[in-house]
Structure formats: structure tokens, C-alpha cells
Amino acid sequence: MAANAQSLASAPSPGNAALCSQPTLAYAQxxxxxxxxxxxxxxxxxxxxxAFEVLYRRHNxxxxxxxxxxxxxxxxxxxxxxxxxxxxxxxxxxxxxxAKFTTFLYRVAHNCFIDYVRRNKRHSMNxxxxxxxxxxxxxxxxxxxxxxxxxxxxxxxxxxxxxEQRDAFLLHEEGGLSxxxxxxxxxxxxxxxxxxxxxxxxxxxxxxxxxxxxT
Amino acid sequence: MTTESNHNDLRVSEAYRGLxxxxxxxxxxxxxxxxxxxxxxxxxxxxxxxxxxxxxxxGLSLAIVLEISQLTNGTTPQFDAxxxxxxxxxxxxxxxxxxxxxxxxxxxxxxxxTDAxxxxxxxxxxxxxxxxPPAADEAAPARDVELATDSESVSDDFVTDDMSxxxxxxxxxxxxxxxEPAAAASLGALSLDAATIPEKKEQVRHCAPEMRxxxxxxxxxxxDLRAQGQSDAADSELLLLLTEFPGFEESKQSR
Numbered sequence: 412m413a414a415n416a417q418s419l420a421s422a423p424s425p426g427n428a429a430l431c432s433q434p435t436l437a438y439a440q441x442x443x444x445x446x447x448x449x450x451x452x453x454x455x456x457x458x459x460x461x462a463f464e465v466l467y468r469r470h471n472x473x474x475x476x477x478x479x480x481x482x483x484x485x486x487x488x489x490x491x492x493x494x495x496x497x498x499x500x501x502x503x504x505x506x507x508x509x510a511k512f513t514t515f516l517y518r519v520a521h522n523c524f525i526d527y528v529r530r531n532k533r534h535s536m537n538x539x540x541x542x543x544x545x546x547x548x549x550x551x552x553x554x555x556x557x558x559x560x561x562x563x564x565x566x567x568x569x570x571x572x573x574x575e576q577r578d579a580f581l582l583h584e585e586g587g588l589s590x591x592x593x594x595x596x597x598x599x600x601x602x603x604x605x606x607x608x609x610x611x612x613x614x615x616x617x618x619x620x621x622x623x624x625x626t
Numbered sequence: 627m628t629t630e631s632n633h634n635d636l637r638v639s640e641a642y643r644g645l646x647x648x649x650x651x652x653x654x655x656x657x658x659x660x661x662x663x664x665x666x667x668x669x670x671x672x673x674x675x676x677x678x679x680x681x682x683x684x685g686l687s688l689a690i691v692l693e694i695s696q697l698t699n700g701t702t703p704q705f706d707a708x709x710x711x712x713x714x715x716x717x718x719x720x721x722x723x724x725x726x727x728x729x730x731x732x733x734x735x736x737x738x739x740t741d742a743x744x745x746x747x748x749x750x751x752x753x754x755x756x757x758x759p760p761a762a763d764e765a766a767p768a769r770d771v772e773l774a775t776d777s778e779s780v781s782d783d784f785v786t787d788d789m790s791x792x793x794x795x796x797x798x799x800x801x802x803x804x805x806e807p808a809a810a811a812s813l814g815a816l817s818l819d820a821a822t823i824p825e826k827k828e829q830v831r832h833c834a835p836e837m838r839x840x841x842x843x844x845x846x847x848x849x850d851l852r853a854q855g856q857s858d859a860a861d862s863e864l865l866l867l868l869t870e871f872p873g874f875e876e877s878k879q880s881r
Contacts, residue, residue: 455662463662467655475650489654496658562645565638584642615638 448512456503463503467496470513474520477585481524481578483570487531494523510595517586518596521578561619568618575599576611583608832859841871 448469454462474495479488498519506515569577575597582588582596594604833847844867851860867874 460663464659467659467662471650471655471658472648475654476646476648479648480646489651492650492654493658497661500658500662558644561641565641565645569642584639585646612635612638615642616635619637619641 449508452499452503452506452512453508456506463500466512470516471496473585474516477517477520477581478524480569480581480585481574482527487527491520491523491527494527495520498523511592513586514588514592514595517582517588517592521582521596564618564621565615568615572611572614576607576614579604579607580611580615832856833863838867838870841867841874844870845874 448466451462451466455466475488475492478491478495479485482488482491495516499516502519569580572580578597579593582593586592586596588596590605590608591601593608594601597604599607832851833844836843837847838844844863848860848863848867851857851863
């Protein structure tokens with residue numbers, strides 16, 4: 412059942428094939444399935460557990476990475492992640508598809524993170540996650556090293572971003588949310604969300620380009 | 627660089643995608659899917675619990691309402707009528723000669739004092755005593771009768787038992803002491819059902835006891851009363867006659 416659900420979650424739609432052939436954003440896959448998310452949630456509300464599994468497989472990794480980058484701790488991310496899905500499960504009966512499911516999901520995740528930070532006052536963002544190395548077979552050692560260093564710099568830059576900017580960037584990258592949706596999730600106005608995202612992207616770009624500029 | 631390109635930088639996105647390759651730990655996946663499945667089962671169960679709870683509540687409420695309405699329709703009016711009769715009887719007893727037992731009077735006084743429709747009832751032992759072999763004193767059935775004014779202690783079953791026992795006691799008392807209007811009257815007043823009406827009417831007897839010895843002579847007396855124009859008295863006597871002799875057929879006699 413799990414394998415079936417996973418294949419359903421990851422099966423590319425015809426519209427998605429074109430997106431996959433080009434450089435795409437991390438949220439492209441999630442966006443392709445978005446119209447069905449609400450229906451799946453409603454089916455889950457009626458007791459269809461398989462629908463929930465499909466829904467979960469679509470969003471679990473993105474939500475996990477969002478929380479991991481926000482919190483900077485695996486343990487914290489695990490706790491918040493469970494909390495988020497617990498709330499989604501709890502909301503199955505009261506859920507009404509008034510907005511995109513992704514917006515709803517990331518709003519829950521955002522609120523859970525805020526609650527977690529409030530509960531754990533000593534929460535610090537100093538931990539830098541170790542970037543996982545995935546080198547391409549045809550890539551030279553020098554290029555692989557450079558790529559690894561760039562990712563490390565990006566990771567550091569991401570962790571040093573102000574919380575609001577990091578949140579906006581992660582919502583954009585992981586959730587595929589638009590500026591309006593980011594504004595909805597974070598509870599600010601559109602211009603603020605846009606500004607936060609712009610600053611975040613600019614700082615990260617500078618972090619990536621930093622060694623090149625030095626040379 | 628436009629604003630749009632500022633927050634859609636492909637290089638940053640690509641670098642981030644290369645960096646963010648973490649996946650959810652499998653144990654977390656299992657935990658959450660198990661939780662979702664468990665909650666879903668509970669949710670389905672809960673979907674049944676609510677209607678069932680409502681149905682049970684409505685059912686119980688209806689049962690209670692029906693029970694109360696049956697009590698109201700079935701017993702309360704009798705209690706009211708009986709209590710009125712009991713109060714009337716008390717006034718009769720007060721005028722009655724001193725042979726009326728003081729105990730009865732003492733026991734009836736609380737019934738007079740209470741404003742609420744206190745039902746007159748026979749206690750179980752009293753009813754049993756009333757159905758016991760005849761005592762020397764002819765007023766014994768009346769003396770044996772015990773009034774209880776505590777309406778809280780009245781239960782339906784008990785009242786039903788009392789009524790049947792009381793009827794038996796009245797029958798026996800009437801057969802024993804047909805010429806004792808006071809005793810019969812007091813017994814009749816203490817009855818708890820509509821059967822008390824004939825007994826009450828018995829207080830004013832129009833036919834002599836010797837005429838009542840047999841159905842034929844009693845009916846002759848009734849015919850005489852009719853002939854005299856006392857049709858009310860004749861009717862009441864006829865009612866009593868039919869009560870005493872259920873097998874009596876008026877049509878045969880009139881022929």
C-alpha cells in the first residue's frame with residue numbers, strides 16, 4: 412500500500428513532464444498535484460486513510476526540509492514535523508478547501524514552528540547542518556569541491572538570515588508559495604513578504620558568488 | 627535586474643536544491659501514517675458515537691416522558707378523587723358515633739392538615755389484616771384500615787396491590803356486615819379507584835338489608851323504588867345489585 416501511495420505521489424503528470432525537462436524549482440512537483448490535495452484531504456476526512464498517505468508522500472519531504480532549515484536541529488524538526496501532521500490529522504473533519512492545501516499546510520507548519528520556539532525559549536539557530544555530498548559521476552574533483560563549498564556557504568548564509576527572511580525563502584523554495592501566499596502564511600502584508608523574499612535571495616546569491624568575486 | 631528575478635533567482639534555487647536533499651526519516655513516516663490510520667479509525671468510530679448518543683438520549687427522554695404521562699393520566703386523578711373522598715369521609719367520621727376508633731382519626735388528621743393531594747392508601751399489613759377472618763367487633767375492618775399520608779412512599783405497584791386487597795377486604799366486610807353503613811362507608815372512602823363510587827352510594831341505602839339478601843328480592847325493592855319515582859335511588863341500588871350479583875340479569879327479571 413505504501414509503495415502504491417508513493418508511486419501515486421511521485422507519478423509525473425503530462426503537464427509536469429515539460430517542467431521536469433527544464434531547470435525547475437523545488438516546488439514544481441508539489442504544484443502539479445496541488446488541485447488534488449484538497450480532494451485527498453476531504454477523502455481522508457471521510458475516513459480514507461490511503462488518501463492521507465498519498466497526500467503525506469507528496470508533502471512530507473518538503474515540509475521536513477522546511478522545518479529542518481527553519482529550526483536548524485534535526486530533533487526539533489522531528490518534533491515539529493510530528494506536531495504539524497498531528498494537527499493536519501486532527502483537522503481532517505473541519506477542513507474546508509477555501510484555500511490551496513499547500514498554503515494551509517505551510518501555515519500550520521509555520522505556526523507550529525512559532526509555538527515550538529515560544530515553548531523552547533533557549534532554542535538557538537547556531538547549528539549548521541552538514542550538507543550531504545552528492546557528486547555527479549562525470550564531475551571533476553575540483554568542480555565537486557567547489558559545488559560542495561558553495562552549498563556550505565549557502566547553508567551558512569541561510570542560517571544567518573533573519574528568521575522572517577529565511578521563512579519567506581523556504582516557503583518559496585520548499586512550498587512553492589507565491590508572494591501572496593507567503594504573506595498569508597506569515598501573517599504580513601504582500602509588500603513585506605515580497606521585500607523579505609527579495610532580501611533573502613539577494614543575500615544568498617551574494618553568499619554563493621562570494622569566492623568568485625574575491626577571485 | 628527586475629524585482630521578479632530578485633526573488634526567483636535560478637542559481638540560488640539550484641544551489642538550494644542541491645543542498646536540500648534531506649528526506650523524512652522512515653520511522654517518522656511510519657509513526658505519522660500509523661497515527662493517521664489510528665485517528666481515522668477512531669474518527670469513524672466517533673462518527674457513529676454521536677448519532678448513537680443522540681438516539682439513546684432521545685429514547686430515554688421519550689421513555690421518561692411516557693412514564694410520567696402514564697402516571698399523570700393513570701394514577702394522579704385517582705389520588706385526587708380519593709383524597710377528596712377521604713376528606714369528605716373525615717367529616718363523616720367526625721360526626722360518627724364514638725365507636726369509630728380513635729386510631730383512625732389520629733391517622734387521618736395528618737391527611738386533613740396537608741394541603742397537597744395526599745393519597746389515601748392502605749398499608750400492606752393493614753390490607754392483609756382486613757382480609758383476615760372476621761373479628762368480634764363489627765367495626766374491625768374499619769379499625770384495621772390504616773391511612774398513610776406520605777405521598778412520597780406511594781409506588782404504583784404498591785397502589786395496585788392495595789387496590790386489589792382493598793377490594794377483597796370490602797367484599798368480605800360487606801358480606802360480613804351488610805348493616806354497617808359507617809364501616810362500609812369508611813371502607814368505600816378509602817378505596818383508590820373508581821369502584822369507590824358504588825360503595826359511597828351505599829351509604830344511603832334505600833333497600834333494607836333483608837331485601838338485599840337475594841337478587842330477586844333486591845330487584846323487587848328496586849322496582850318499588852322506580853314505581854315510587856325514586857329513579858336515582860333505584861339506579862344506585864341496581865348498580866349495587868349488579869356489583870353484588872354479577873350474574874344477575876335484569877332483562878330476565880323484568881320479563
